[in-house]
Amino acid sequence: MSTLTSPVPTRTLPDPMALLRLIKPITWFPPMWAYLCGAVSSGAPMAPDWGMVLLGIVLAGPIVCGMSQAANDWCDRHVDAINEPDRPIPSGRVPGRWGLWVALAMSALSLLIGWQLGPWGFGATVVGVLAAWAYSAEPVRLKRSGWWGPGLVGLCYEGLPWFTGAAVLSAGAPSWPIVIVAGLYAMGAHGIMTLNDFKALEGDRQMGVNSLPVTLGPERAARLACWIMAVPQLVVVGLLVQWDRPIHAAVVTGLLLAQLAAMRVLLRDPRGKAPWYNGTGVLFYISGMMVAAFALRALA
Template sequence: MAQIPSHVPAASYPSPAAVVQLLKPITWFPPMWAYACGAIASGAGMGDRWLPIATGILLAGPLLCGTSQAVNDWFDRHVDAINEPDRVIPSGRMPGQWGLAVAIAMSALSMAVAGLLGPLVFMAALCGLALAWGYSAPPFRFKQNGWIGNGVVGLSYETLPWITAATAALGHAPPTITILVALLYGLGAHGILTLNDFKSIRGDREMGVASLPVLHGPDMAARIACVVMATTQLGVILLLAQQGLSTGAALVTLVLVLQGLCMLRFLRDPEGKAVWYSAFGVGLYVSGMMAAAIALRESSLAAMTVG
Protein backbone atom coordinates (compact mmCIF):
# COMPACT_ATOMS: atom_id res chain seq x y z
CA MET A 1 0.00 0.00 0.00
CA ALA A 2 1.23 3.47 -0.86
CA GLN A 3 2.65 5.48 2.01
CA ILE A 4 1.20 8.91 2.71
CA PRO A 5 3.91 11.57 2.36
CA SER A 6 5.09 13.07 5.64
CA HIS A 7 7.17 15.99 4.36
CA VAL A 8 4.71 18.51 5.80
CA PRO A 9 5.19 19.35 9.49
CA ALA A 10 2.64 17.61 11.69
CA ALA A 11 -0.26 19.64 13.07
CA SER A 12 -2.78 18.72 15.72
CA TYR A 13 -5.77 20.08 13.81
CA PRO A 14 -6.51 21.34 10.28
CA SER A 15 -6.77 24.98 9.30
CA PRO A 16 -10.14 26.35 8.10
CA ALA A 17 -8.64 26.58 4.61
CA ALA A 18 -7.80 22.87 4.70
CA VAL A 19 -11.38 22.01 5.70
CA VAL A 20 -12.76 24.06 2.80
CA GLN A 21 -10.35 22.36 0.41
CA LEU A 22 -11.47 18.95 1.70
CA LEU A 23 -15.10 19.84 0.92
CA LYS A 24 -14.11 20.94 -2.63
CA PRO A 25 -16.49 23.84 -3.42
CA ILE A 26 -15.90 23.38 -7.16
CA THR A 27 -17.80 20.06 -6.98
CA TRP A 28 -20.91 21.57 -5.39
CA PHE A 29 -22.24 23.00 -8.63
CA PRO A 30 -23.83 19.87 -10.23
CA PRO A 31 -26.23 18.95 -7.39
CA MET A 32 -27.03 22.61 -6.71
CA TRP A 33 -27.80 23.09 -10.39
CA ALA A 34 -29.92 19.93 -10.47
CA TYR A 35 -31.87 21.08 -7.40
CA ALA A 36 -32.51 24.44 -9.07
CA CYS A 37 -33.67 22.62 -12.22
CA GLY A 38 -36.12 20.57 -10.19
CA ALA A 39 -37.53 23.63 -8.43
CA ILE A 40 -37.97 25.42 -11.75
CA ALA A 41 -39.45 22.39 -13.53
CA SER A 42 -42.11 22.01 -10.83
CA GLY A 43 -43.92 25.14 -11.98
CA ALA A 44 -44.56 26.08 -8.35
CA GLY A 45 -44.53 29.75 -7.40
CA MET A 46 -41.13 30.92 -6.17
CA GLY A 47 -42.13 34.13 -4.40
CA ASP A 48 -43.05 32.58 -1.05
CA ARG A 49 -40.81 29.54 -1.48
CA TRP A 50 -37.45 31.21 -1.89
CA LEU A 51 -36.19 30.34 1.61
CA PRO A 52 -36.82 26.56 1.47
CA ILE A 53 -35.54 26.47 -2.11
CA ALA A 54 -32.37 28.33 -1.13
CA THR A 55 -31.96 26.02 1.87
CA GLY A 56 -32.43 23.00 -0.37
CA ILE A 57 -29.72 24.26 -2.73
CA LEU A 58 -27.44 24.72 0.29
CA LEU A 59 -28.25 21.17 1.37
CA ALA A 60 -27.58 19.68 -2.07
CA GLY A 61 -24.28 21.50 -2.60
CA PRO A 62 -22.11 22.54 0.36
CA LEU A 63 -23.64 20.06 2.80
CA LEU A 64 -24.39 16.74 1.07
CA CYS A 65 -21.94 17.12 -1.79
CA GLY A 66 -19.31 18.52 0.56
CA THR A 67 -19.88 15.51 2.82
CA SER A 68 -19.43 13.13 -0.08
CA GLN A 69 -16.11 14.77 -0.96
CA ALA A 70 -14.83 14.46 2.61
CA VAL A 71 -15.90 10.81 2.79
CA ASN A 72 -14.30 10.06 -0.57
CA ASP A 73 -11.00 11.75 0.28
CA TRP A 74 -10.75 9.94 3.60
CA PHE A 75 -11.24 6.47 2.13
CA ASP A 76 -9.17 7.34 -0.96
CA ARG A 77 -6.24 8.83 0.91
CA HIS A 78 -3.81 6.09 -0.15
CA VAL A 79 -4.86 6.30 -3.81
CA ASP A 80 -4.54 10.09 -3.65
CA ALA A 81 -1.01 9.69 -2.28
CA ILE A 82 -0.17 8.31 -5.74
CA ASN A 83 -2.43 10.34 -8.01
CA GLU A 84 -2.66 13.71 -6.22
CA PRO A 85 -0.26 13.85 -3.25
CA ASP A 86 -0.93 17.57 -2.78
CA ARG A 87 -4.51 16.96 -1.62
CA VAL A 88 -5.17 17.95 1.97
CA ILE A 89 -5.09 14.49 3.55
CA PRO A 90 -2.04 12.90 1.86
CA SER A 91 -0.12 16.19 2.09
CA GLY A 92 -0.60 16.31 5.86
CA ARG A 93 -2.66 19.50 5.97
CA MET A 94 -5.59 17.42 7.28
CA PRO A 95 -3.76 15.47 10.03
CA GLY A 96 -4.63 12.33 11.92
CA GLN A 97 -8.30 11.28 11.92
CA TRP A 98 -9.59 14.76 11.13
CA GLY A 99 -10.70 13.83 7.62
CA LEU A 100 -13.04 11.19 9.02
CA ALA A 101 -14.21 13.56 11.78
CA VAL A 102 -15.14 16.23 9.25
CA ALA A 103 -17.05 13.66 7.16
CA ILE A 104 -19.06 12.54 10.21
CA ALA A 105 -19.77 16.10 11.38
CA MET A 106 -20.90 17.15 7.90
CA SER A 107 -23.18 14.11 7.71
CA ALA A 108 -24.88 15.11 10.97
CA LEU A 109 -25.22 18.74 9.89
CA SER A 110 -26.69 17.68 6.54
CA MET A 111 -29.39 15.60 8.18
CA ALA A 112 -30.21 18.35 10.67
CA VAL A 113 -30.79 20.85 7.84
CA ALA A 114 -32.72 18.26 5.81
CA GLY A 115 -35.01 17.76 8.78
CA LEU A 116 -35.98 21.43 8.63
CA LEU A 117 -37.26 20.94 5.07
CA GLY A 118 -39.78 18.24 5.91
CA PRO A 119 -39.96 14.43 5.87
CA LEU A 120 -39.77 14.05 2.07
CA VAL A 121 -36.53 16.01 1.80
CA PHE A 122 -35.17 14.31 4.92
CA MET A 123 -35.70 10.84 3.43
CA ALA A 124 -34.19 11.90 0.11
CA ALA A 125 -31.18 13.38 1.90
CA LEU A 126 -30.79 10.20 3.97
CA CYS A 127 -30.77 8.17 0.74
CA GLY A 128 -28.19 10.51 -0.81
CA LEU A 129 -26.02 10.33 2.30
CA ALA A 130 -26.15 6.52 2.33
CA LEU A 131 -25.06 6.45 -1.31
CA ALA A 132 -22.23 8.89 -0.56
CA TRP A 133 -20.83 6.64 2.15
CA GLY A 134 -21.49 3.47 0.16
CA TYR A 135 -19.65 4.91 -2.83
CA SER A 136 -16.38 5.35 -0.96
CA ALA A 137 -16.47 3.29 2.24
CA PRO A 138 -16.15 -0.47 2.71
CA PRO A 139 -17.81 -2.90 2.59
CA PHE A 140 -19.70 -1.58 -0.45
CA ARG A 141 -17.18 0.86 -1.95
CA PHE A 142 -19.15 1.20 -5.18
CA LYS A 143 -16.35 3.20 -6.77
CA GLN A 144 -14.26 0.03 -7.06
CA ASN A 145 -16.21 -0.60 -10.27
CA GLY A 146 -16.62 2.30 -12.68
CA TRP A 147 -19.91 1.04 -14.07
CA ILE A 148 -21.56 0.90 -10.64
CA GLY A 149 -19.81 3.80 -8.92
CA ASN A 150 -20.31 6.35 -11.68
CA GLY A 151 -23.96 5.37 -11.91
CA VAL A 152 -24.43 5.91 -8.18
CA VAL A 153 -22.84 9.37 -8.34
CA GLY A 154 -24.79 10.40 -11.43
CA LEU A 155 -28.11 9.49 -9.84
CA SER A 156 -27.09 11.11 -6.53
CA TYR A 157 -25.80 14.35 -8.06
CA GLU A 158 -28.45 14.89 -10.73
CA THR A 159 -31.58 12.74 -10.48
CA LEU A 160 -32.08 12.76 -6.71
CA PRO A 161 -31.71 16.56 -6.20
CA TRP A 162 -33.95 17.28 -9.21
CA ILE A 163 -36.80 15.02 -8.05
CA THR A 164 -36.38 16.09 -4.41
CA ALA A 165 -36.68 19.78 -5.31
CA ALA A 166 -39.73 19.23 -7.50
CA THR A 167 -41.40 17.12 -4.80
CA ALA A 168 -40.65 19.67 -2.08
CA ALA A 169 -41.98 22.53 -4.22
CA LEU A 170 -45.20 20.73 -5.16
CA GLY A 171 -45.82 18.89 -1.92
CA HIS A 172 -46.31 15.64 -3.87
CA ALA A 173 -44.56 13.55 -6.50
CA PRO A 174 -43.86 15.46 -9.74
CA PRO A 175 -45.31 14.39 -13.11
CA THR A 176 -43.89 11.29 -14.78
CA ILE A 177 -42.23 13.35 -17.52
CA THR A 178 -40.24 15.28 -14.91
CA ILE A 179 -39.10 12.07 -13.22
CA LEU A 180 -38.04 10.56 -16.55
CA VAL A 181 -36.08 13.64 -17.61
CA ALA A 182 -34.34 13.77 -14.24
CA LEU A 183 -33.52 10.06 -14.50
CA LEU A 184 -32.08 10.45 -17.99
CA TYR A 185 -29.84 13.36 -16.97
CA GLY A 186 -28.65 11.35 -13.96
CA LEU A 187 -27.81 8.39 -16.19
CA GLY A 188 -26.05 10.69 -18.65
CA ALA A 189 -23.89 12.00 -15.82
CA HIS A 190 -22.30 8.54 -15.76
CA GLY A 191 -20.31 9.74 -18.77
CA ILE A 192 -19.27 12.92 -16.96
CA LEU A 193 -17.91 10.86 -14.08
CA THR A 194 -15.96 8.73 -16.53
CA LEU A 195 -14.24 11.88 -17.77
CA ASN A 196 -13.12 12.57 -14.22
CA ASP A 197 -11.51 9.13 -14.03
CA PHE A 198 -8.95 9.92 -16.73
CA LYS A 199 -6.80 11.96 -14.37
CA SER A 200 -6.29 9.05 -11.96
CA ILE A 201 -5.64 6.09 -14.26
CA ARG A 202 -2.21 5.30 -12.80
CA GLY A 203 -3.24 5.31 -9.16
CA ASP A 204 -6.51 3.49 -9.85
CA ARG A 205 -4.64 0.75 -11.67
CA GLU A 206 -2.12 0.36 -8.85
CA MET A 207 -4.79 0.32 -6.14
CA GLY A 208 -7.19 -1.99 -7.98
CA VAL A 209 -9.91 0.57 -8.69
CA ALA A 210 -11.67 -0.66 -11.81
CA SER A 211 -12.61 2.67 -13.40
CA LEU A 212 -13.73 2.56 -17.02
CA PRO A 213 -10.38 3.86 -18.34
CA VAL A 214 -8.66 1.07 -16.37
CA LEU A 215 -11.19 -1.61 -17.39
CA HIS A 216 -11.49 -0.75 -21.07
CA GLY A 217 -8.57 1.54 -21.84
CA PRO A 218 -8.71 5.32 -22.42
CA ASP A 219 -9.98 5.17 -26.01
CA MET A 220 -12.88 2.82 -25.36
CA ALA A 221 -13.77 4.57 -22.10
CA ALA A 222 -13.96 7.87 -23.98
CA ARG A 223 -16.32 6.34 -26.55
CA ILE A 224 -18.50 4.88 -23.80
CA ALA A 225 -18.69 8.25 -22.01
CA CYS A 226 -19.72 10.05 -25.20
CA VAL A 227 -22.33 7.45 -26.14
CA VAL A 228 -23.87 7.52 -22.66
CA MET A 229 -24.10 11.32 -22.59
CA ALA A 230 -25.46 11.54 -26.15
CA THR A 231 -28.07 8.78 -25.96
CA THR A 232 -29.58 9.98 -22.70
CA GLN A 233 -29.95 13.49 -24.09
CA LEU A 234 -31.57 12.06 -27.22
CA GLY A 235 -34.05 10.44 -24.84
CA VAL A 236 -34.76 13.85 -23.26
CA ILE A 237 -35.29 15.39 -26.70
CA LEU A 238 -37.78 12.68 -27.65
CA LEU A 239 -39.69 13.06 -24.37
CA LEU A 240 -39.94 16.83 -24.74
CA ALA A 241 -41.01 16.54 -28.37
CA GLN A 242 -43.63 13.94 -27.46
CA GLN A 243 -45.09 16.38 -24.93
CA GLY A 244 -45.26 19.11 -27.56
CA LEU A 245 -42.43 21.09 -25.93
CA SER A 246 -40.78 21.85 -29.24
CA THR A 247 -38.75 24.85 -28.09
CA GLY A 248 -37.19 22.90 -25.24
CA ALA A 249 -36.51 19.94 -27.55
CA ALA A 250 -34.84 22.26 -30.08
CA LEU A 251 -32.62 23.86 -27.43
CA VAL A 252 -31.48 20.51 -26.04
CA THR A 253 -30.81 19.38 -29.62
CA LEU A 254 -28.65 22.46 -30.20
CA VAL A 255 -26.51 21.87 -27.11
CA LEU A 256 -26.17 18.19 -28.05
CA VAL A 257 -24.89 19.13 -31.52
CA LEU A 258 -22.35 21.47 -29.96
CA GLN A 259 -21.30 18.71 -27.57
CA GLY A 260 -20.88 16.42 -30.54
CA LEU A 261 -18.35 18.80 -32.06
CA CYS A 262 -16.45 18.84 -28.76
CA MET A 263 -16.64 15.05 -28.56
CA LEU A 264 -14.88 14.70 -31.91
CA ARG A 265 -11.89 16.59 -30.55
CA PHE A 266 -11.97 14.72 -27.25
CA LEU A 267 -12.03 11.30 -28.94
CA ARG A 268 -8.86 12.07 -30.89
CA ASP A 269 -6.87 12.42 -27.63
CA PRO A 270 -8.93 11.18 -24.64
CA GLU A 271 -6.22 11.46 -21.98
CA GLY A 272 -5.00 14.83 -23.19
CA LYS A 273 -8.43 16.38 -23.75
CA ALA A 274 -10.49 14.93 -20.87
CA VAL A 275 -10.10 18.05 -18.73
CA TRP A 276 -10.79 20.29 -21.74
CA TYR A 277 -13.96 18.38 -22.60
CA SER A 278 -15.07 18.46 -18.96
CA ALA A 279 -14.96 22.27 -19.13
CA PHE A 280 -16.75 22.77 -22.44
CA GLY A 281 -18.85 19.65 -23.00
CA VAL A 282 -20.15 19.41 -19.44
CA GLY A 283 -21.04 23.11 -19.48
CA LEU A 284 -23.20 22.46 -22.52
CA TYR A 285 -24.71 19.37 -20.88
CA VAL A 286 -25.93 21.29 -17.83
CA SER A 287 -27.19 24.12 -20.06
CA GLY A 288 -29.42 21.55 -21.73
CA MET A 289 -30.64 20.49 -18.29
CA MET A 290 -31.84 24.01 -17.56
CA ALA A 291 -33.45 24.33 -20.99
CA ALA A 292 -35.37 21.12 -20.31
CA ALA A 293 -36.37 22.33 -16.83
CA ILE A 294 -37.73 25.60 -18.21
CA ALA A 295 -39.69 23.71 -20.87
CA LEU A 296 -41.18 21.46 -18.20
CA ARG A 297 -42.07 24.52 -16.13
CA GLU A 298 -44.00 26.04 -19.02
CA SER A 299 -45.81 22.72 -19.45
CA SER A 300 -46.65 22.57 -15.73
CA LEU A 301 -47.93 26.15 -15.69
CA ALA A 302 -50.09 25.47 -18.75
CA ALA A 303 -51.55 22.38 -17.09
CA MET A 304 -52.31 24.38 -13.91
CA THR A 305 -54.06 27.04 -15.96
CA VAL A 306 -56.20 24.47 -17.76
CA GLY A 307 -56.93 22.77 -14.45
Protein backbone atom coordinates in the same frame (compact mmCIF):
# COMPACT_ATOMS: atom_id res chain seq x y z
CA MET B 1 31.69 21.84 13.01
CA SER B 2 28.33 20.06 13.11
CA THR B 3 24.98 21.56 12.19
CA LEU B 4 21.94 20.65 14.25
CA THR B 5 18.59 20.52 12.47
CA SER B 6 15.28 20.48 14.30
CA PRO B 7 12.59 18.08 13.12
CA VAL B 8 9.63 19.45 11.20
CA PRO B 9 6.77 19.76 13.70
CA THR B 10 3.83 17.45 13.16
CA ARG B 11 0.57 19.30 12.58
CA THR B 12 -2.21 18.49 15.05
CA LEU B 13 -4.88 20.88 13.76
CA PRO B 14 -5.95 21.13 10.12
CA ASP B 15 -5.07 24.05 7.91
CA PRO B 16 -8.34 26.02 7.32
CA MET B 17 -7.62 26.38 3.61
CA ALA B 18 -6.95 22.64 3.40
CA LEU B 19 -10.34 21.99 5.01
CA LEU B 20 -11.96 24.11 2.32
CA ARG B 21 -10.13 22.16 -0.35
CA LEU B 22 -11.21 18.92 1.34
CA ILE B 23 -14.89 19.66 0.65
CA LYS B 24 -14.08 20.84 -2.91
CA PRO B 25 -16.29 23.86 -3.68
CA ILE B 26 -15.76 23.30 -7.41
CA THR B 27 -17.88 20.13 -7.18
CA TRP B 28 -20.88 21.78 -5.53
CA PHE B 29 -22.36 23.35 -8.64
CA PRO B 30 -23.89 20.26 -10.37
CA PRO B 31 -26.19 19.20 -7.49
CA MET B 32 -27.08 22.83 -6.71
CA TRP B 33 -28.00 23.37 -10.37
CA ALA B 34 -29.97 20.12 -10.47
CA TYR B 35 -31.95 21.11 -7.35
CA LEU B 36 -32.78 24.44 -9.01
CA CYS B 37 -33.84 22.56 -12.17
CA GLY B 38 -36.16 20.48 -10.03
CA ALA B 39 -37.67 23.54 -8.40
CA VAL B 40 -38.24 25.15 -11.80
CA SER B 41 -39.71 22.00 -13.34
CA SER B 42 -42.24 21.58 -10.51
CA GLY B 43 -44.37 24.41 -11.89
CA ALA B 44 -44.90 25.74 -8.37
CA PRO B 45 -44.45 29.47 -7.75
CA MET B 46 -40.95 29.96 -6.38
CA ALA B 47 -41.22 33.44 -4.88
CA PRO B 48 -43.33 32.41 -1.85
CA ASP B 49 -40.93 29.53 -1.10
CA TRP B 50 -37.62 31.19 -1.91
CA GLY B 51 -36.32 30.19 1.54
CA MET B 52 -36.91 26.50 0.80
CA VAL B 53 -35.27 26.88 -2.59
CA LEU B 54 -32.19 28.53 -1.08
CA LEU B 55 -31.97 26.04 1.79
CA GLY B 56 -32.23 23.12 -0.64
CA ILE B 57 -29.51 24.55 -2.87
CA VAL B 58 -27.18 24.99 0.11
CA LEU B 59 -27.99 21.48 1.34
CA ALA B 60 -27.37 19.91 -2.07
CA GLY B 61 -24.07 21.70 -2.67
CA PRO B 62 -21.88 22.81 0.25
CA ILE B 63 -23.34 20.38 2.79
CA VAL B 64 -24.22 17.01 1.20
CA CYS B 65 -21.83 17.26 -1.74
CA GLY B 66 -19.12 18.72 0.50
CA MET B 67 -19.65 15.85 2.93
CA SER B 68 -19.36 13.31 0.13
CA GLN B 69 -16.06 14.84 -0.97
CA ALA B 70 -14.64 14.70 2.55
CA ALA B 71 -15.77 11.08 2.91
CA ASN B 72 -14.28 10.19 -0.46
CA ASP B 73 -10.94 11.83 0.34
CA TRP B 74 -10.75 10.04 3.68
CA CYS B 75 -11.52 6.64 2.14
CA ASP B 76 -9.21 7.38 -0.83
CA ARG B 77 -6.25 8.69 1.16
CA HIS B 78 -4.03 5.77 0.10
CA VAL B 79 -4.94 6.17 -3.59
CA ASP B 80 -4.46 9.94 -3.39
CA ALA B 81 -1.00 9.41 -1.93
CA ILE B 82 -0.14 7.98 -5.36
CA ASN B 83 -2.25 10.14 -7.68
CA GLU B 84 -2.26 13.51 -5.91
CA PRO B 85 0.00 13.54 -2.82
CA ASP B 86 -0.56 17.27 -2.40
CA ARG B 87 -4.21 16.73 -1.44
CA PRO B 88 -5.17 17.79 2.11
CA ILE B 89 -5.05 14.37 3.80
CA PRO B 90 -1.96 12.71 2.24
CA SER B 91 -0.04 15.99 2.46
CA GLY B 92 -0.67 16.14 6.21
CA ARG B 93 -2.44 19.50 6.14
CA VAL B 94 -5.55 17.69 7.40
CA PRO B 95 -3.83 15.40 9.92
CA GLY B 96 -4.85 12.32 11.83
CA ARG B 97 -8.54 11.46 11.65
CA TRP B 98 -9.70 15.01 11.01
CA GLY B 99 -10.89 14.08 7.53
CA LEU B 100 -13.13 11.35 8.97
CA TRP B 101 -14.46 13.63 11.71
CA VAL B 102 -15.34 16.33 9.17
CA ALA B 103 -17.20 13.80 7.00
CA LEU B 104 -19.15 12.41 9.97
CA ALA B 105 -20.02 15.87 11.33
CA MET B 106 -21.23 17.00 7.92
CA SER B 107 -23.30 13.82 7.57
CA ALA B 108 -25.12 14.73 10.79
CA LEU B 109 -25.52 18.34 9.64
CA SER B 110 -26.97 17.13 6.33
CA LEU B 111 -29.66 15.14 8.11
CA LEU B 112 -30.46 18.01 10.46
CA ILE B 113 -30.96 20.48 7.60
CA GLY B 114 -32.72 17.91 5.43
CA TRP B 115 -35.30 17.54 8.21
CA GLN B 116 -36.24 21.18 7.63
CA LEU B 117 -37.30 20.39 4.05
CA GLY B 118 -40.17 18.12 5.05
CA PRO B 119 -40.56 14.36 4.56
CA TRP B 120 -39.58 14.33 0.89
CA GLY B 121 -36.51 16.50 1.47
CA PHE B 122 -35.45 14.51 4.52
CA GLY B 123 -35.93 11.17 2.77
CA ALA B 124 -33.84 12.32 -0.19
CA THR B 125 -31.13 13.56 2.19
CA VAL B 126 -30.96 10.17 3.90
CA VAL B 127 -30.55 8.52 0.50
CA GLY B 128 -27.82 11.01 -0.46
CA VAL B 129 -25.84 10.51 2.76
CA LEU B 130 -26.05 6.71 2.54
CA ALA B 131 -25.05 6.80 -1.13
CA ALA B 132 -22.00 8.96 -0.38
CA TRP B 133 -20.67 6.45 2.14
CA ALA B 134 -21.63 3.46 -0.02
CA TYR B 135 -19.63 4.95 -2.87
CA SER B 136 -16.43 5.46 -0.87
CA ALA B 137 -16.33 3.28 2.23
CA GLU B 138 -15.51 -0.38 2.72
CA PRO B 139 -16.91 -2.96 2.56
CA VAL B 140 -19.37 -1.67 -0.05
CA ARG B 141 -17.10 0.83 -1.86
CA LEU B 142 -19.04 1.00 -5.12
CA LYS B 143 -16.26 3.20 -6.44
CA ARG B 144 -14.38 -0.01 -7.24
CA SER B 145 -16.84 -0.62 -10.10
CA GLY B 146 -16.63 1.41 -13.28
CA TRP B 147 -20.37 0.87 -13.74
CA TRP B 148 -21.95 1.16 -10.29
CA GLY B 149 -19.69 3.95 -9.04
CA PRO B 150 -20.26 6.54 -11.78
CA GLY B 151 -23.91 5.52 -11.96
CA LEU B 152 -24.42 6.23 -8.26
CA VAL B 153 -22.61 9.57 -8.48
CA GLY B 154 -24.60 10.59 -11.55
CA LEU B 155 -27.83 9.72 -9.74
CA CYS B 156 -26.85 11.74 -6.65
CA TYR B 157 -25.42 14.70 -8.58
CA GLU B 158 -28.26 15.16 -11.06
CA GLY B 159 -31.27 12.89 -10.54
CA LEU B 160 -31.72 12.95 -6.77
CA PRO B 161 -31.40 16.74 -6.29
CA TRP B 162 -33.69 17.35 -9.29
CA PHE B 163 -36.30 15.03 -7.80
CA THR B 164 -35.87 16.64 -4.38
CA GLY B 165 -36.26 20.20 -5.66
CA ALA B 166 -39.46 19.28 -7.46
CA ALA B 167 -40.84 17.33 -4.50
CA VAL B 168 -40.10 20.05 -1.95
CA LEU B 169 -41.65 22.85 -4.06
CA SER B 170 -44.73 20.83 -4.97
CA ALA B 171 -45.03 19.31 -1.45
CA GLY B 172 -45.53 15.87 -2.94
CA ALA B 173 -44.25 13.31 -5.39
CA PRO B 174 -43.14 14.86 -8.71
CA SER B 175 -44.99 14.01 -11.89
CA TRP B 176 -43.76 11.18 -14.08
CA PRO B 177 -42.39 13.50 -16.80
CA ILE B 178 -40.18 15.15 -14.17
CA VAL B 179 -39.00 11.78 -12.84
CA ILE B 180 -38.24 10.51 -16.35
CA VAL B 181 -36.29 13.58 -17.48
CA ALA B 182 -34.36 13.76 -14.20
CA GLY B 183 -33.53 10.07 -14.55
CA LEU B 184 -32.32 10.51 -18.12
CA TYR B 185 -29.97 13.33 -17.17
CA ALA B 186 -28.74 11.25 -14.24
CA MET B 187 -27.98 8.40 -16.65
CA GLY B 188 -26.07 10.74 -18.93
CA ALA B 189 -24.01 11.96 -15.98
CA HIS B 190 -22.51 8.45 -15.79
CA GLY B 191 -20.44 9.45 -18.82
CA ILE B 192 -19.32 12.68 -17.15
CA MET B 193 -18.19 10.74 -14.08
CA THR B 194 -16.31 8.27 -16.27
CA LEU B 195 -14.33 11.13 -17.81
CA ASN B 196 -13.62 12.40 -14.31
CA ASP B 197 -11.95 9.04 -13.54
CA PHE B 198 -9.23 9.70 -16.10
CA LYS B 199 -7.27 11.87 -13.67
CA ALA B 200 -6.86 8.93 -11.25
CA LEU B 201 -5.97 6.32 -13.86
CA GLU B 202 -2.57 5.28 -12.49
CA GLY B 203 -3.55 5.19 -8.84
CA ASP B 204 -6.79 3.33 -9.59
CA ARG B 205 -4.88 0.70 -11.54
CA GLN B 206 -2.42 0.15 -8.68
CA MET B 207 -5.08 0.09 -5.96
CA GLY B 208 -7.55 -2.22 -7.75
CA VAL B 209 -10.22 0.38 -8.54
CA ASN B 210 -11.84 -0.95 -11.72
CA SER B 211 -12.89 2.31 -13.32
CA LEU B 212 -13.80 2.16 -16.99
CA PRO B 213 -10.58 3.93 -18.05
CA VAL B 214 -8.70 1.13 -16.23
CA THR B 215 -10.75 -1.82 -17.51
CA LEU B 216 -11.45 -0.61 -21.07
CA GLY B 217 -8.50 1.68 -21.69
CA PRO B 218 -8.72 5.45 -22.22
CA GLU B 219 -9.87 5.38 -25.85
CA ARG B 220 -12.71 2.88 -25.46
CA ALA B 221 -13.80 4.40 -22.15
CA ALA B 222 -13.99 7.86 -23.71
CA ARG B 223 -16.08 6.63 -26.65
CA LEU B 224 -18.44 4.81 -24.31
CA ALA B 225 -18.75 7.91 -22.09
CA CYS B 226 -19.70 9.98 -25.12
CA TRP B 227 -22.46 7.55 -26.08
CA ILE B 228 -23.74 7.44 -22.49
CA MET B 229 -23.92 11.24 -22.40
CA ALA B 230 -25.51 11.67 -25.81
CA VAL B 231 -28.20 8.98 -25.95
CA PRO B 232 -30.27 10.13 -22.92
CA GLN B 233 -30.31 13.65 -24.35
CA LEU B 234 -31.64 12.32 -27.63
CA VAL B 235 -34.43 10.65 -25.68
CA VAL B 236 -35.15 13.95 -23.90
CA VAL B 237 -35.42 15.69 -27.28
CA GLY B 238 -37.87 13.05 -28.48
CA LEU B 239 -39.97 13.40 -25.34
CA LEU B 240 -40.08 17.19 -25.62
CA VAL B 241 -41.32 16.88 -29.20
CA GLN B 242 -43.95 14.38 -28.08
CA TRP B 243 -45.04 16.74 -25.30
CA ASP B 244 -45.47 19.57 -27.83
CA ARG B 245 -42.43 21.57 -26.70
CA PRO B 246 -40.72 21.99 -30.11
CA ILE B 247 -38.76 25.15 -29.25
CA HIS B 248 -37.30 23.60 -26.11
CA ALA B 249 -36.50 20.44 -28.09
CA ALA B 250 -34.68 22.52 -30.72
CA VAL B 251 -32.58 24.28 -28.09
CA VAL B 252 -31.60 21.00 -26.40
CA THR B 253 -30.71 19.63 -29.85
CA GLY B 254 -28.45 22.61 -30.51
CA LEU B 255 -26.71 22.13 -27.17
CA LEU B 256 -26.24 18.44 -27.95
CA LEU B 257 -24.66 19.29 -31.31
CA ALA B 258 -22.21 21.57 -29.49
CA GLN B 259 -21.33 18.65 -27.23
CA LEU B 260 -20.78 16.38 -30.22
CA ALA B 261 -18.31 18.90 -31.62
CA ALA B 262 -16.47 18.95 -28.29
CA MET B 263 -16.53 15.14 -28.19
CA ARG B 264 -14.62 15.02 -31.48
CA VAL B 265 -11.84 17.01 -29.82
CA LEU B 266 -11.96 14.78 -26.74
CA LEU B 267 -11.63 11.56 -28.71
CA ARG B 268 -8.42 12.71 -30.38
CA ASP B 269 -6.65 12.63 -27.00
CA PRO B 270 -8.92 11.21 -24.27
CA ARG B 271 -6.41 11.37 -21.42
CA GLY B 272 -5.25 14.86 -22.26
CA LYS B 273 -8.62 16.36 -23.17
CA ALA B 274 -10.87 14.82 -20.48
CA PRO B 275 -10.37 17.77 -18.07
CA TRP B 276 -10.95 20.19 -20.96
CA TYR B 277 -14.21 18.46 -21.88
CA ASN B 278 -15.42 18.51 -18.29
CA GLY B 279 -14.99 22.28 -18.37
CA THR B 280 -16.59 22.89 -21.77
CA GLY B 281 -18.84 20.10 -23.03
CA VAL B 282 -20.44 19.63 -19.62
CA LEU B 283 -21.53 23.29 -19.68
CA PHE B 284 -23.72 22.54 -22.71
CA TYR B 285 -25.06 19.44 -20.93
CA ILE B 286 -26.22 21.28 -17.83
CA SER B 287 -27.63 24.12 -19.93
CA GLY B 288 -29.87 21.56 -21.62
CA MET B 289 -31.04 20.45 -18.17
CA MET B 290 -32.42 23.90 -17.40
CA VAL B 291 -34.05 24.18 -20.83
CA ALA B 292 -35.78 20.85 -20.19
CA ALA B 293 -36.81 22.08 -16.73
CA PHE B 294 -38.58 25.09 -18.23
CA ALA B 295 -40.29 22.82 -20.74
CA LEU B 296 -41.58 20.67 -17.86
CA ARG B 297 -42.70 23.79 -16.02
CA ALA B 298 -44.86 24.73 -18.99
CA LEU B 299 -46.45 21.27 -18.82
CA ALA B 300 -47.21 21.46 -15.09
